[in-house]
Amino acid sequence: MSEVNRPMSGKEIASLVQESYPDLIGGMTPWKTVGARLASDIKGNPDSIFVRAGRGSYALKEWEDVPQFTVKPRKVNPLEENILVVPRPEFLPFLPQDSGHYLRTVSLKTIMHHSVTMRRLDAEKTDKFVQLIPSFIIFKSDEVLSYKRTKKSPESRLHETHSIIFGGHLQEEDNPTLFQEDPEIMTDFIFRELYEELTFSDPIRNHSFCGILYLQKTKFERQHAGIVFAIEIGDDTNVASGEPGYHSNLEFLNWDEIEDSSVMQDTWSNQCIQHLKQSDQSHE
Known part of the structure; x- marks a missing residue:
């Protein structure tokens, strides 16, 4: 340029x-x-x-004479989006058969390399493909951010439920085919969903990949895999919803008391909390 x-x-x-x-x-x-x-x-x-x-x-940005253009949020029907999925027969062999862990250690490069594009409406009709869901847990010191899902969520079964996991589907343009050898750039693509869902008054301090969350008891569980990241922000950082129509009651909960909260009724939140608590204990 x-x-x-x-x-x-x-x-x-x-x-x-x-x-x-x-x-x-x-x-x-x-x-x-x-x-x-x-x-x-x-x-x-x-x-x-x-x-x-x-x-x-x-x-x-240094060109001060160029006016900055703001892109309005997309109004597309979520079910009409083209999302990234992995054929389930290819996905399952990636998962270590490690029953002692709730989240599995899997190479993100491998997952993204085997992903293909599929219309979400078609993906929801079958469990032969695993939909990739970037999933972010926001920590501020000894607290974790929670929210309540509204009735605008496309998944009616999730209405009015509480969670600590922010995120959504990876979309067609989120597969950095040119940059799959660079894990930092690949993470930037995955984080697009984080910055669509939440805004931060200061940059995040740190992030770490926790693993892949994949359950198989129900069809819905077999259809979705969470790519889970723990995000650390500063004590003075303010967080707001980028999609307030889908999030309500944003509040930080004490991590030591999280197991007594309503977020434990959310399966994915429950599994992530148990995994992170288990990790905390193993490092003590």
């Missing part, structure tokens, strides 16, 4: 990169990955050097 000295589209950037570094970019739609990478950095990195100059157009 500095060399061209003007805003550029993802296609233009991808084309110039291919000219200078022909072995760096592959795939059928490299401009989508470039655009998704820039969008993720703009939204999730307070120190990003990039800004949006228009829909699908990007500029350098």
